[in-house]
Amino acid sequence: MFYDVIVIGAGLAGLMAAEAAQRQGARALVLARGMGSLALTTGCIDGLGYIPGTSKAPLASPLTALSQLKEEHPHHPYAIVGQERILDALEHFQELCQVMDLPYTGTFKQNLLLPTPLGTYHPTCLVPETMAQGTLSIPGSVLLLGFRGLKDFSPFLAAENLNLLHSQGKVAPSFRAEALDKLDLGGRALNGLNLAQAFDSKDFRKEFVKKIKPTLRSGERLGLPAVLGLHFPGEALAELREMLNAEVFEIPLPPPSVPGLRLYRKLKMHLQEKGVRIFVGLSALNPLKSPKGLNGFSLGKSKNSPVYRAKAFVLATGKFVGGGLDSERGRIFETLLDLPVKYPKKRREWFNVRLLNPAGQPFNRFGVEVNEHLQPVDTEGRVIYPNLFAAGGIVAHGDSMSEKSGGGVAIATGYLAGKLAAGIK
Ligand SMILES: Cc1cc2nc3c(=O)[nH]c(=O)nc-3n(C[C@H](O)[C@H](O)[C@H](O)COP(=O)(O)OP(=O)(O)OC[C@H]3O[C@@H](n4cnc5c(N)ncnc54)[C@H](O)[C@@H]3O)c2cc1C
Known part of the structure; x- marks a missing residue:
């Protein structure tokens, strides 16, 4: 072919x-x-x-x-x-x-600092719309919400570390943490992927809002692990924002990454x-x-x-x-065509x-050397x-x-x- x-x-x-x-x-x-x-x-x-x-x-x-x-x-x-x-x-x-x-927001002209699940920050420049409100230059109060049993995200650890950065003047918002009690995922294991698939369902989102609404304080932003739907994150974000009357954002989890x-x-x-x-x-x-x-x-x-x-x-x-x-x-070595790779002789x-x-x-x-047209070249530049x-x-x-x-x-x-x-x- x-x-x-x-x-x-x-x-x-x-x-x-x-x-x-x-x-x-x-x-x-x-x-x-x-x-x-x-x-x-x-x-x-x-x-x-x-x-x-x-x-x-x-x-x-x-x-x-x-x-x-x-x-x-x-x-x-x-x-x-x-x-x-x-x-x-x-x-x-x-x-x-x-x-x-x-949709992705941001520009190559400016780095944004986003929170990590450990409560540090990650400089990056283009971010999915679902993470935009997590930018650490936006002041205010944030509720970090976890799911009890979800091993990849402890909102308490994240909030504690981020508040330390806040006290040092390195990030604008301040944080508090809560964890939701065990959710019914229909018998499936509690992990990021299964949660994301659950969030694709309107009914699950309604149940979630019912549980979280009494906990969220007026004016607070809500930070969640990145599980707002595998297929329809835009719809989930818009709906949660509207039903909670609050800004909502995702924090990326360790792999496998739902946003990736x-x-x-x-x-x-x-x-x-x-x-x-x-x-x-x-x-x-x-x-x-x-x-x-x-x-x-x-x-x-x-x-x-x-x-x-x-x-x-x-x-x-x-x-x-x-x-x-x-x-x-x-x-x-380069695995497909055995192209030359430059590296020090001493391991x-x-x-x-x-x-x-x-x-x-x-x-x-290390990698393949290329010319100005991105064509791989040999050690003589040919x-x-x-x-x-x-x-x-x-x-x-x-x-x-x-x-x-x-x-x-x-x-x-x-x-x-x-x-x-x-x-x-
Ligand atoms: C843990 C981790 C976290 C990262 N987090 C971020 C982040 O948050 N943001 C960010 O911008 N960057 C991040 N990066 C860096 C980013 O992933 C990479 O720089 C970028 O994705 C590289 O993309 P790529 O397409 O060049 O290669 P890859 O994504 O590695 O893809 C290589 C492809 O080539 C195929 N392939 C390889 N060898 C062969 C072969 N011999 N024959 C056939 N197929 C082959 C593979 O199967 C694959 O499909 C992270 C990297 C890692 C490892």
Whole structure:
């Protein structure tokens, strides 16, 4: 089967690349081993929270910090994409989310601090509408509500830690905590996913409001773990706001993340509606190469294995978590095409012995080197396959963990790589 663009990877970078290619009129196909790391994330799109090793305080604006980032890391994916195209890609992402009925607020020009379930903060720049009222610069009183038995969220711990930050003048609102007694989930285990599915039902929401209304004080905002529906979070939010006559917001929980899953599902559905084919769960992709470039992939090694060919390709396979990079004793390698990966020869230089070192872990910046068109290059800077582009975590020099930049880099590079791939005739 022949396509214009094949994207490898169904994470945020791959899905954005497929969307951009499709929008340019390309017939696009996504092939992936698994669903990518969106379900591990908060569902928020981090822009640039920190320049590791320079300051402990979160950056006020990712946009304003770009020039400093470029000085520290001249080959950073953001430096390659450039300011205008980053802004363009993120604006496009927000428009797309609006169309998909999963609105995101915020801008790359300003970081927002959102509460974490442990009562710390997370700098990020685009947030689902359901989290917007949790922004820690909004003053007032907040009731954090938990569900007794839900292990991933203790409202009491979160409120205590956030109040400490409030007393230090680091966050504007003050907090108190309550926990709802055991809820009836029809015999299903009490966890974030099951709660979210329960919140998709109007009847469940009515029952919930009845229980919580007497507890909520006038003028208080209500902060809940991120479980306001897997399919209809907008409807759930609007209804709770109206019935409680209060602002309501979600706090992302540890994985599997309901907001991350919402984004994955919506993007996937949107692409499929637009005619993009998506195959997730593929165990072995074997590249078909010729002296002119990459031709396609076969889904197995037998001569009857299905073969998918295209004019151009986007590699969006992530780093170690996504599966795009792997390591053996003494070697780090790119898993699909064995593209060159630059790393120190001495293994002890891959790691920082202090796990949570503010300067980050060196291995988080490893990846594939690319030129200004996001084409992977060899150690001499020569393009390896003229019809191959790379996007997201697999691109070297970004460190989503310590910079808090993963989603922004995935969108900016994915959007550009998809457009460039669609331009190959
Ligand atoms: C725990 C955790 C929490 C995070 N939280 C946030 C957050 O809140 N906000 C934020 O902005 N960022 C966050 N990030 C960072 C963010 O998830 C990543 O930077 C970003 O999602 C990378 O997207 P990607 O599409 O490049 O790769 P991934 O999402 O990792 O996707 C890689 C895709 O490629 C496929 N693949 C890999 N190798 C192969 C192969 N050989 N053959 C076929 N398919 C392959 C995978 O199956 C997958 O579909 C977090 C990361 C982690 C690990």
